[in-house]
Amino acid sequence: MAIIFQKPKALKDTSMHYCPGCTHGIAHRLVAEALDELEIEGRTIGIASVGCSYNSYDYFGCDMIQAPHGRAPAVATGVKRSKPDSIVFTYQGDGDLAAIGTGEIVHAAARGEKITVIFINNTIYGMTSGQMAPTTLLNQYSTTTPYGRIADLHGYPIKVCELLATLDGPAYIERASLADVKQIKNAKKAVKKAFQVQMAGLGFSMVELLSTCPTNWGLNPLESMNRVKDELVLHYPLGVFKGESLEV
Amino acid sequence: MGQKLLMKGNEAIAEAAIRAGCLHYFGYPITPQTEIAHYMAKKLPKVGGVFLQAESEVAAINMVYGAGSTGTRVMTSSSSPGISLKQEGLSYLAGSEVPAVVVNIVRGGPGLGGIQPAQSDYFQATKGGGHGDYKQIVLAPSSVQELYELTVEAFNLADRYRIVVMVMGDGILGQMMEVVEFRDKEPIERPDAPWATTGHGCERSQNVITSIHLSPAVLEKMNLSRLEKYKQIEEKECRYELFNDEDAEFFIVAYGTVARIAKSVIETARQEGLNVGLIRPVTLWPFPRKAIDKVMGTAKAFLTVEMSAGQMLEDVMLSVCGRKPVYFHGRMGGMVPAKEDILQKLREMKEQLG
Ligand code: SF4
Numbered sequence: 001m002a003i004i005f006q007k008p009k010a011l012k013d014t015s016m017h018y019c020p021g022c023t024h025g026i027a028h029r030l031v032a033e034a035l036d037e038l039e040i041e042g043r044t045i046g047i048a049s050v051g052c053s054y055n056s057y058d059y060f061g062c063d064m065i066q067a068p069h070g071r072a073p074a075v076a077t078g079v080k081r082s083k084p085d086s087i088v089f090t091y092q093g094d095g096d097l098a099a100i101g102t103g104e105i106v107h108a109a110a111r112g113e114k115i116t117v118i119f120i121n122n123t124i125y126g127m128t129s130g131q132m133a134p135t136t137l138l139n140q141y142s143t144t145t146p147y148g149r150i151a152d153l154h155g156y157p158i159k160v161c162e163l164l165a166t167l168d169g170p171a172y173i174e175r176a177s178l179a180d181v182k183q184i185k186n187a188k189k190a191v192k193k194a195f196q197v198q199m200a201g202l203g204f205s206m207v208e209l210l211s212t213c214p215t216n217w218g219l220n221p222l223e224s225m226n227r228v229k230d231e232l233v234l235h236y237p238l239g240v241f242k243g244e245s246l247e248v
Numbered sequence: 249m250g251q252k253l254l255m256k257g258n259e260a261i262a263e264a265a266i267r268a269g270c271l272h273y274f275g276y277p278i279t280p281q282t283e284i285a286h287y288m289a290k291k292l293p294k295v296g297g298v299f300l301q302a303e304s305e306v307a308a309i310n311m312v313y314g315a316g317s318t319g320t321r322v323m324t325s326s327s328s329p330g331i332s333l334k335q336e337g338l339s340y341l342a343g344s345e346v347p348a349v350v351v352n353i354v355r356g357g358p359g360l361g362g363i364q365p366a367q368s369d370y371f372q373a374t375k376g377g378g379h380g381d382y383k384q385i386v387l388a389p390s391s392v393q394e395l396y397e398l399t400v401e402a403f404n405l406a407d408r409y410r411i412v413v414m415v416m417g418d419g420i421l422g423q424m425m426e427v428v429e430f431r432d433k434e435p436i437e438r439p440d441a442p443w444a445t446t447g448h449g450c451e452r453s454q455n456v457i458t459s460i461h462l463s464p465a466v467l468e469k470m471n472l473s474r475l476e477k478y479k480q481i482e483e484k485e486c487r488y489e490l491f492n493d494e495d496a497e498f499f500i501v502a503y504g505t506v507a508r509i510a511k512s513v514i515e516t517a518r519q520e521g522l523n524v525g526l527i528r529p530v531t532l533w534p535f536p537r538k539a540i541d542k543v544m545g546t547a548k549a550f551l552t553v554e555m556s557a558g559q560m561l562e563d564v565m566l567s568v569c570g571r572k573p574v575y576f577h578g579r580m581g582g583m584v585p586a587k588e589d590i591l592q593k594l595r596e597m598k599e600q601l602g
Contacts, residue, residue, distance in 0.1 A: 043447040045318070048458075057456045063445035065317050066458035068340050071310040074302070078314020079445070081298045082272050082322070086447050104310070107303035 008032035010041045012061050021214040021221025023178040024052060024120065028059050030184070030209075031089065031118055034192040035062065038199065044087040045079050047072040049101075051093035052126040070101025073108035076115040087198060089116040095125045098134040098158050105164070109204045112169035116194045117206040119160060121236065122213040130216030134158040137235055142216070157235065161208050165241035171203030172243035175236060177210040179228035183238070196248035205243075210236055250432040257392045258422045261325070261351055261415065262287035264399035267434045270321040270349065271297030274311035276304060276330060279363045280419040281353035284325040305330040309337030309350075316346040317457045319444030321403055325351035327419075328369050329360060332377070338412055339378030343459025345443075345474070347406035349399070350384075351415045353422040356582040364582020365419035365505060370559035373414050374533040381471050383478045384412040385485065386532040388503040392426035398530070404437045409481055416532065418555065420505045420584070487530035488539040492518075495546050496525030498594055501564050502553045503529050506585060510553060513590045522594055532560065540567040548601050549573045551593060553585050573601070 007013065010032035018024040035041040044062040048054055050069035057064035067075040072090035080088045097105050097119050108115065124142055125131040131144040135157050139148040149157075161175045172194055176187035187209055194205035210232045212224035219227060255263070262284045265273070273288040285301070292299040302308035308324050315322040326334060331352045341348055352373065356366040371377075373386045385405050387398045395417060402413040445455045461467040489507075492514050493499075500510040507528040517524045525547075527539045540550070549572050552561045558576050565574050577593045579585045 041448075042450040045445050045447055047314075054460060057454070057458065061454055063448055063455045064457070065314065065445055066344070066456070066460055067313070068310060068336055071306065071313075071337075074307040074310035075314035075317075077300070077307075078272075078274065078311035078316070078322070079318055080314075081300060081311070082315040082318045082320035083446060086318075103303055104307055107307065 008036045010035035010061050012059055014058065016059055018052065019215045021212060021224055023209070023211040026178045026184060027118065027120055027209050027211065028056065030188050030191045031091070032060065033188060034195045037192060038195055040087045040195065040199065043085065044089065045083070047076045047079070047088065047090040049090065049092040049096040051096050053091055053093065053120070054127070056091050070096050070099070071104055072096070072101065073104040073113070073115065073117065077108055077111070077113050080113060080115050087195065089118060089195070091118045091120070093120045093126065094122065094133045094135040098160050109164045109206070110167045110169045112171070112203040114198050114201055114203060116198045118191065119206055119208040120211045121160070121208050122211040123232065124213050124216050126213045126216055137231070159236065161206070161241045164206065169204050170206065170242045172197040172205040172246055173241040175208040175210065175238050175241065177228055177233060177238055178212070179210065179225045193248060197243065197246065200248050202246065202248070208236070251430045253428055253430065254425055255392060255428050256283055256423060256425050257395050257417060258283035258353065259287050260392045260396045260428050261399050262291070264396040265323050265349065265403070266291055266295065266297070267430070268321065268400040268403040269436055269438070270323050270403060271295060272315045272320055272322040273298070273324065274300050274302050274308040274315070274322070275324050276302050276308050276326065278327045278330045280355060280422050281325050281327050281351065283422070284351060305333035306336065309334040312348045313337055313341055313346060316341065316348040317344070317445045319441030319446065323349040323351065325353070327353050327355050328357050328366070331369060331372065335378035338384065339380050339382060340459050341412050342378070342382035342384065343380060344457045345410040346457060347410050348412050349402045349406055349415065350412055351417070354416060354418045356580065362582045363419065365555060365584065366580065366582060367418060367504060367506065367555040368557070368559065368580065369416070370532060370554070370556060373416055374535070374563070382474065383533055384414050385409070385481065386414045386416055388416050388530060388532050389421065390504050390507045390528065392421070392424065393428050395421060396428050396430070400434050404435070405485065407439055408437065409477060411477070411481070416504070418505050482534040485531060486534045486536040486538060488536035489528040489530060490539060490542070491526035491528065493525040493543055496523050496543070497546060497548045498522065498524045498597060499527055499543055499547050499550050500524060500553055500590070501527045501529070501550055501560070503532060503560065506553050506555060509585060509587060510590065513587050513594070516587065517591060517594055522598060524594060529560070535563040535567065537567040540564070544571060547572055549575060549597050551575045551577065551597060553590055554578045555584060556580060
């Protein structure tokens with residue numbers, strides 16, 4: 001019998017702890033498929049961050065390092081600079097990357113570190129139970145904005161792709177979405193391209209993946225996907241922000 | 249021994265690191281240790297190494313964490329306020345048992361403090377400045393020659409025990425120039441690092457560097473296994489120097505720059521009929537308790553002298569454990585204990601104890 005669908009080799013054969021309807025599983029799969037297709041798992045070192053995916057090393061089969069909160073790009077820098085032939089990626093959420101780790105991501109991008117960043121933007125802190133993230137939309141409820149995010153009090157959401165695209169260091173920056181099959185296919189291409197950019201030694205690459213957090217959004221999985229499609233993309237437009245014409 | 253060079257303390261540290269095979273340095277500028285970074289920036293690119301000026305102390309220590317995780321010899325250096333910023337990383341390095349060498353050229357604090365020499369980071373260095381139950385080996389050189397030798401040794405110790413080794417000097421040691429006599433060949437020990445995250449090459453199982461263990465039983469077990477390692481280090485790696493210890497009645501306990509001042513005090517004291525010896529801890533952790541035991545027979549009292557409000561003093565008191573009186577003399581904020589003041593303290597001790 002022909003096998004038409006199977007688990008990527010770069011993912012371990014285990015069940016994940018993520019909530020029902022959470023898109024972390026899809027994002028993991030896309031990374032693993034890229035590692036498989038590019039045949040780079042053996043020389044890849046992944047950097048897990050702090051948040052729901054702190055233990056992504058239980059799912060990815062490549063060598064992994066668990067980084068302090070927000071520091072994954074600095075840890076990745078240390079790895080890449082000491083093992084230049086390796087493929088290094090970080091997997092970070094929005095609290096990790098855009099709040100406590102703002103300094104690290106901006107400077108890794110500015111230096112053009114030859115690493116790949118997978119940035120999960122679900123506009124909320126997942127693991128610590130639904131606090132406001134730097135990406136939380138205006139008027140969005142969270143456990144620390146119980147009356148909604150108010151610009152006057154909490155400031156405005158940060159658009160990471162747009163911010164980093166102002167720098168000269170990054171070679172490739174794209175925002176994609178995990179909300180439906182078509183968008184996931186695009187996301188898959190983006191993730192793969194980000195790794196190819198690194199393999200070609202072209203510089204820093206990042207893919208932001210618009211993601212869900214049904215648990216802390218208080219929505220069911222379907223409603224969550226719809227929120228990404230209907231609401232998130234209006235504030236976080238999909239597309240390539242850097243390196244559109246890049247050939248890899 | 250080989251080549252002799254007149255060098256600044258900070259430069260001797262950098263040269264020692266390169267000779268020890270450390271070709272990766274990540275740091276952030278801060279006085280009074282920046283010459284280490286200057287030296288590395290100049291030399292490392294010429295020997296195929298990497299010098300990277302990080303955006304912050306926090307980033308620098310995390311770059312060290314990344315490079316150390318691949319089994320690469322790596323170093324960072326800073327001074328007190330910068331070392332405070334690195335504490336998060338130091339705790340992670342300890343929790344994940346990643347070897348690294350960290351240099352602290354101490355200046356006066358707290359806060360931004362001053363840029364003059366101090367020894368007021370003793371607690372932070374030896375008691376675990378970051379969170380959690382952990383230790384790091386702390387080496388305290390007292391000459392430029394020793395800065396060189398102990399920095400080389402720091403890398404061997406770090407690899408042998410998968411631990412952070414801190415070389416702790418002060419602004420005087422970092423800035424002063426002395427002749428250093430270099431060995432022709434460094435005694436480098438590099439054990440295999442089968443734990444390192446280098447990419448499994450589809451040939452071995454996955455390596456993971458992590459400090460998180462959400463099961464309390466597992467986390468306790470990890471801590472217990474580290475305690476076992478720390479015990480071994482305490483047994484095997486205590487280092488100290490005894491000076492004029494035969495029949496001395498009073499013992500100064502001092503490290504680093506202050507130990508040098510103590511030696512000159514001892515000369516003068518002898519002329520006054522005061523028989524004074526010196527215990528100079530070279531490892532601050534593990535603290536050389538044996539040295540205190542060794543002189544207990546003749547010692548009438550101990551005098552701890554520090555450029556702090558009395559931090560090593562607590563380890564001296566724990567080691568003496570009430571067997572003899574322990575006195576203290578300290579200066580702070582970049583002020584250096586004067587020879588005459590230490591002598592006066594010894595005279596008072598003699599008067600009180602007879
Ligand atoms: S809390 Fe949110 S982000 Fe975390 S696993 Fe659950 S759904 Fe996913």
